[in-house]
Amino acid sequence: MKGFPVDQHTSLLQTAKDIFVGSLTFDLGRYLIAASLIAGLVWILRRTSWASRKIQKREATRADFLREFGASLRTVLVYTVLAVPMVWAFRNGYLPEYRGTVTPLTYAGYLAAILLAHDAWFYWTHRAMHHPRLFKTFHRLHHRTVTPTPWTAYSFAIPEAAVSFLFMPLYLAILPTPKPVIFAFLTVMILRNAMGHAGLELHARGWASHPLLKWISTTTHHDLHHAGSFNHNFGFYFTWWDKLMGTEHPDYVATYDRVTAPAKALEPQPFTTSASPQTTA
Numbered sequence: 001m002k003g004f005p006v007d008q009h010t011s012l013l014q015t016a017k018d019i020f021v022g023s024l025t026f027d028l029g030r031y032l033i034a035a036s037l038i039a040g041l042v043w044i045l046r047r048t049s050w051a052s053r054k055i056q057k058r059e060a061t062r063a064d065f066l067r068e069f070g071a072s073l074r075t076v077l078v079y080t081v082l083a084v085p086m087v088w089a090f091r092n093g094y095l096p097e098y099r100g101t102v103t104p105l106t107y108a109g110y111l112a113a114i115l116l117a118h119d120a121w122f123y124w125t126h127r128a129m130h131h132p133r134l135f136k137t138f139h140r141l142h143h144r145t146v147t148p149t150p151w152t153a154y155s156f157a158i159p160e161a162a163v164s165f166l167f168m169p170l171y172l173a174i175l176p177t178p179k180p181v182i183f184a185f186l187t188v189m190i191l192r193n194a195m196g197h198a199g200l201e202l203h204a205r206g207w208a209s210h211p212l213l214k215w216i217s218t219t220t221h222h223d224l225h226h227a228g229s230f231n232h233n234f235g236f237y238f239t240w241w242d243k244l245m246g247t248e249h250p251d252y253v254a255t256y257d258r259v260t261a262p263a264k265a266l267e268p269q270p271f272t273t274s275a276s277p278q279t280t281a
Contacts (some may be wrong), residue, residue, distance in 0.1 A: 010088070012085065015084050016084045019084065023079075028073070031153065034193070035072075035153055039149065039150040039151065041198075042150070042202075045202075046200065049263040051263070052259075053200050053201040053202075055201060055223045055255075055259055056147050058146065060145075065149065065151055068155040071141060071156060072153065082162065086168065095173055098179070102180060107181055107184075110181040111188075114181065118171070118237075121171075127234045129160060130231075138157060138160045139160055141157040146227060148199055148222070168182075192217075192236070192237055193236075196223075196236070197219075197222065201218060201256070202218075203260075207260075208253045209256075214253075215238055217235055218256060221233050221249075224251075233248060
């Protein structure tokens with residue numbers, strides 16, 4: 001939305017002409033940069049003692065990568081198409097724009113608010129998409145990935161991509177947010193997404209059981225979900241919804257501690273995948 005003034009009262013077609021290329025470039029760039037950074041970090045770490053932090057024995061295949069990359073490009077296109085009516089709504093006054101000053105305290109408060117709101121949105125929509133009546137249409141494509149990589153980040157079916165995008169206009173309709181905060185949120189979101197699918201645990205030893213850090217999700221937390229435990233670990237940034245609703249994997253902490261154990265302490269025994277997808281309400 002940066003650079004697109006409000007109250008211009010332009011048509012949808014004119015809005016599309018104005019923003020389509022820029023929006024496509026922005027979303028594609030976010031995905032490519034974040035996935036490349038995390039994939040590069042994993043590539044380096046797997047050539048060190050951190051190689052023992054690989055969560056699964058299975059390696060992602062070239063076919064996995066091609067499917068995920070193609071689906072992610074399609075998700076970027078969905079986001080771009082849906083950005084047109086959102087920007088049109090801003091231009092025509094149907095969505096309010098934040099017009100106050102942005103102090104450091106304001107910035108921190110609005111960023112915390114949008115991250116908390118998005119985490120709740122992600123947990124409940126993610127869990128809903130595991131319902132048997134919704135799973136095949138919305139979420140099955142994403143779960144064709146058993147062994148995640150950073151390139152899995154945007155591997156969504158079109159309906160799931162639409163649900164993911166819908167958070168932004170709904171949230172901004174309720175709480176107009178400074179544009180610098182929106183940019184920071186979008187940056188944090190894609191980086192955390194790529195980290196959650198890294199396949200190698202990137203967080204510190206003891207994180208999953210630390211009194212404070214345990215509330216922040218880890219790579220293992222989401223990897224367990226992909227590896228076959230589809231009834232558990234629906235959260236994104238945080239673990240509190242899973243803990244509160246009883247959907248956290250019972251072996252999460254033990255698996256995390258094993259994965260992050262010092263390389264010389266034991267032979268790595270990466271988590272193995274279970275047989276078939278499950279769905280839950």
